[in-house]
Structure formats: structure tokens, C-alpha cells
Amino acid sequence: MSRQHQQIHLAAHFPGVNNTTVWTVPPAGPTTTPGRCAPRSPALGSQIDFDSFAHLARTAERGLFDFFFLAEGLRLREHNGRIHDLDVVGRPESITVLNALAAVTERLGLAATVNATFNEPYELARRLASLDHLSGGRAAWNVVTSSDAFTGENFRRGGFLDRADRYTRAAEFVATARELWDSWTPDGTPRPFAHTGRHFTIDGEFGVPRSPQGHPVVIQAGDSDEGREFAASAADIIFTRHGSLEAGRAFYADVKRRLARYGRAPEELKIMPGVTLVLGDTAADAQEKAAEIRLQQVSPQTALLTLEQIWGVDLSGYDPDGPLPDIDPDPDSQLTQGRVRHGDPLAVAAKWRALSEEKGLSIRQTVIEANGRQSFIGTPEAVAAQMAEFVAADAADGFILVPHLTPGGLDDFVDRVVPLLQERGVFRTAYTGTTLRDHLGLPFPGERG
Numbered sequence: 001m002s003r004q005h006q007q008i009h010l011a012a013h014f015p016g017v018n019n020t021t022v023w024t025v026p027p028a029g030p031t032t033t034p035g036r037c038a039p040r041s042p043a044l045g046s047q048i049d050f051d052s053f054a055h056l057a058r059t060a061e062r063g064l065f066d067f068f069f070l071a072e073g074l075r076l077r078e079h080n081g082r083i084h085d086l087d088v089v090g091r092p093e094s095i096t097v098l099n100a101l102a103a104v105t106e107r108l109g110l111a112a113t114v115n116a117t118f119n120e121p122y123e124l125a126r127r128l129a130s131l132d133h134l135s136g137g138r139a140a141w142n143v144v145t146s147s148d149a150f151t152g153e154n155f156r157r158g159g160f161l162d163r164a165d166r167y168t169r170a171a172e173f174v175a176t177a178r179e180l181w182d183s184w185t186p187d188g189t190p191r192p193f194a195h196t197g198r199h200f201t202i203d204g205e206f207g208v209p210r211s212p213q214g215h216p217v218v219i220q221a222g223d224s225d226e227g228r229e230f231a232a233s234a235a236d237i238i239f240t241r242h243g244s245l246e247a248g249r250a251f252y253a254d255v256k257r258r259l260a261r262y263g264r265a266p267e268e269l270k271i272m273p274g275v276t277l278v279l280g281d282t283a284a285d286a287q288e289k290a291a292e293i294r295l296q297q298v299s300p301q302t303a304l305l306t307l308e309q310i311w312g313v314d315l316s317g318y319d320p321d322g323p324l325p326d327i328d329p330d331p332d333s334q335l336t337q338g339r340v341r342h343g344d345p346l347a348v349a350a351k352w353r354a355l356s357e358e359k360g361l362s363i364r365q366t367v368i369e370a371n372g373r374q375s376f377i378g379t380p381e382a383v384a385a386q387m388a389e390f391v392a393a394d395a396a397d398g399f400i401l402v403p404h405l406t407p408g409g410l411d412d413f414v415d416r417v418v419p420l421l422q423e424r425g426v427f428r429t430a431y432t433g434t435t436l437r438d439h440l441g442l443p444f445p446g447e448r449g
């Protein structure tokens with residue numbers, strides 16, 4: 001075998017739909033100020049400027065990454081009319097941004113998060129096939145399934161589903177999109193399509209010729225049993241939150257085991273956790289930086305609102321630097337609005353109380369301790385070694401890196417860690433193909449267009 005080492009796949013996540021990002025661009029003033037909230041107006045400029053997207057994408061391509069990834073937040077998280085102070089407002093629509101990035105990159109895959117609940121197959125299949133054409137075979141679709149009424153209110157028809165239906169719709173959506181993509185022959189002849197199903201009944205002729213990848217790469221993000229099953233049946237990549245070695249190994253084994261049921265080989269679905277990292281010249285330096293970043297990511301207001309998501313009651317009267325509330329959560333509360341779900345509120349509250357008591361932590365310190373851990377902290381050598389170990393131990397096939405600074409947060413990784421991964425023989429030293437399917441080593445559906 002020429003390849004002794006398991007190869008790592010890398011993607012760059014452009015932050016911006018929650019409080020991961022510490023908006024210190026440019027770095028004015030001390031970065032150590034506790035609880036410094038992102039000023040909205042300077043942040044607004046850098047998150048919309050095309051230069052920000054282009055910088056991160058070019059950095060990822062310089063680092064020979066597999067793809068660039070845009071998340072999507074259709075509505076800001078809100079509690080009692082209060083919006084999370086570090087959440088990003090006003091992010092441009094993802095596929096539009098990726099079409100523009102296709103013009104300033106050559107090889108990098110371009111992945112858009114688009115919701116299967118609030119869109120329609122014909123239109124989305126057309127836009128993704130168009131991106132695949134314009135980029136020469138680099139398009140990917142992260143299929144998300146948020147279906148809450150709060151987000152649904154944005155859409156004309158109320159647009160939300162029962163939780164139980166969100167994956168049946170997503171699965172039929174992806175299958176229908178693939179019927180449309182397959183309706184043109186590789187030599188350029190359109191054939192009529194007709195789809196009759198529970199969620200969609202459509203027929204006609206698809207407007208876009210077969211694209212270079214045949215089917216844009218499909219990514220799934222969702223962690224429930226139905227979500228994993230949907231990924232095993234239909235996705236090329238899973239974007240997961242399981243970033244620790246043990247949780248990663250359990251998730252990896254569980255998901256790969258499901259593939260055989262669909263006649264698929266384990267390598268046909270790549271598992272890529274979203275991870276954060278902090279590099280330092282020494283281990284102590286990295287730990288110190290990591291603590292500063294955690295403090296910035298969890299402002300006093302973020303700490304209280306995070307707690308409200310669990311407790312389900314208005315906690316605005318509590319002091320973020322004081323102890324946890326002694327009242328119990330309301331598990332049936334409608335107070336919290338948004339995407340983040342922490343699991344059973346009573347169980348989470350009990351866990352957080354125990355943590356706070358054991359270590360003598362305030363509300364804010366508890367949230368930081370429970371939620372704010374970075375995945376890889378250390379010198380470039382240590383981080384490269386840990387990443388290689390993860391992949392060798394079957395805890396992941398690669399990583400979606402979520403930098404905490406935009407747009408320069410990946411520069412250090414590309415300059416200092418990528419060369420070390422290459423030296424270890426676990427990461428490419430040049431792109432060998434032109435499409436995202438080539439980078440990922442994924443099969444091409446049907447005949448190559």
C-alpha cells in the first residue's frame with residue numbers, strides 16, 4: 001500500500017450564526033477584557049464584506065482544504081424579545097456567496113447550508129446544479145432540518161413541520177433533487193421527470209444540464225437517531241458536534257455500522273466533527289489564550305440566555321457572576337426560541353448544578369466550563385499529533401475547523417499546522433483532482449459528466 005496513514009479531510013467553517021466568533025477585527029485594544037461584547041456595527045461590516053469570505057476561502061485553498069462551509073441561521077435566537085448579543089445579524093444568503101467565491105478560487109469545495117423544511121426541490125436543485133457548473137464541480141449542500149414554528153414564521157405558508165416529519169421530508173427532498181439531477185443524460189439530452197410522493201408531487205423538465213459532479217456532495221447535520229439513519233442512507237458527509245475522542249469513536253462506529261443496510265461501504269460517508277482550536281508557542285501560552293477566548297465567547301448576557309434555554313424561565317434578574325438559580329427548570333416552557341437544544345432540561349440543570357457546586361463556579365463560569373471548551377489546544381506540533389491520532393483511532397475522517405476570529409482565524413493553522421500534517425503523511429501536498437468528489441475520494445454517481 002502506498003498510503004500507510006489514514007488521510008485527513010479538512011474543511012473551513014465561516015463562523016457567524018452564533019457566539020463562536022470573537023469579533024476582534026481589527027484587534028483594537030486588549031483582548032483580555034472580560035465579557036467584551038461584539039460591537040454590532042464594525043462586526044456587521046466584516047461579516048458582509050466579500051473580502052472576509054474571500055480571505056477565509058483563499059486561506060483554506062492555500063491550505064489545500066477539501067471545502068469551505070457556510071452555516072445558515074434563518075432567525076436569531078431570542079428570549080423574551082432579547083436577542084443574543086454575540087449572535088451575528090445580517091449574513092448574506094449562502095449559495096449567492098459561494099457563486100461569487102467560485103470565481104476567486106480554483107479547487108476548493110463550496111458547501112452551503114440550506115434547510116430542507118423551508119425550500120422546494122426544483123428551485124434548490126437548480127441553484128445547486130448551477131453552483132456545480134459555475135465552480136467546475138465543487139458544490140455541496142448541507143441539508144439541515146430545523147422545523148420549529150419560530151423559524152417557520154419567516155415563510156409564506158407558516159412553513160414548519162412536526163418534528164417527526166422533518167427527516168421524511170428531507171429524505172424525499174434529497175431523493176427528488178437527485179431525480180432532477182439525473183434527468184439529463186451526460187451527453188446533454190434532457191428527459192422529462194415526474195415525482196409523486198408524500199411531500200412533493202412535481203413533473204416537468206429540469207432546466208440545468210447534468211453538472212460536473214453529477215450530484216453535488218450532500219452533507220447532513222443532525223444528531224438524532226433519524227438524523228443518523230438519513231445520513232447513512234443518503235449523505236456523503238456528516239457534520240457532527242462529537243469533538244472528543246471517546247464521543248467521536250462511539251458516534252463513528254454507530255454511523256458507519258448503519259451504512260451496510262443501504263448497500264454502502266464505510267468510506268462512502270465521511271464523518272467530520274466541527275472543531276475549534278487554539279494554537280500557542282507553548283502549551284501554557286495556548287491554554288492562556290484559550291481561557292481568554294472562552295471568556296469573550298460567553299458574555300454575561302450570553303451566559304444568562306444560555307441558562308434560560310435550559311431553565312425555560314426569565315432569569316434576567318440573576319447576576320451572571322452569582323450562583324446558579326435555586327428554582328427548577330420548566331420543561332414545557334415556550335420561552336426559548338431558536339436552534340440550540342441541550343437535551344432534557346432537568347437532567348442538564350442537575351449536571352450544571354453539580355459542576356457549579358463542585359468547582360465553586362458562578363453562572364457565567366459554569367456556562368463557560370460546560371459549553372465553552374475548545375477541541376484542540378496546544379502547540380502546532382501537539383495539535384497536528386492530536387488530529388492525526390483522532391483519525392487513526394476512527395473518531396473522525398477529518399474536521400470542519402471553526403475559527404474564532406473572522407476572517408484571519410485560519411491563517412495560523414494553514415501556516416503552522418498543515419505543513420506538520422503533511423510531514424506526517426496524513427494530509428495531501430497538492431490537489432490531485434478538480435472536483436470536491438475527487439478531494440473526498442467519493443464515487444461519482446452514474447456516468448461522469
Ligand SMILES: Cc1cc2nc3c(=O)[nH]c(=O)nc-3n(C[C@H](O)[C@H](O)[C@H](O)COP(=O)(O)O)c2cc1C
Pocket residue numbers: 017070071072073074113115143144145146147221222223224225226227228239240241274339
Ligand atoms: C453540527 C451541526 C450543525 C448544524 N448547523 C445548522 C445550521 O447551520 N443551520 C440550521 O438551521 N441548523 C443546523 N443544525 C441543526 C440540524 O439541522 C437539526 O435541525 C437539529 O440538529 C435537530 O435535528 P436532530 O434532532 O437530528 O439533531 C446543525 C446541527 C448539527 C448537529
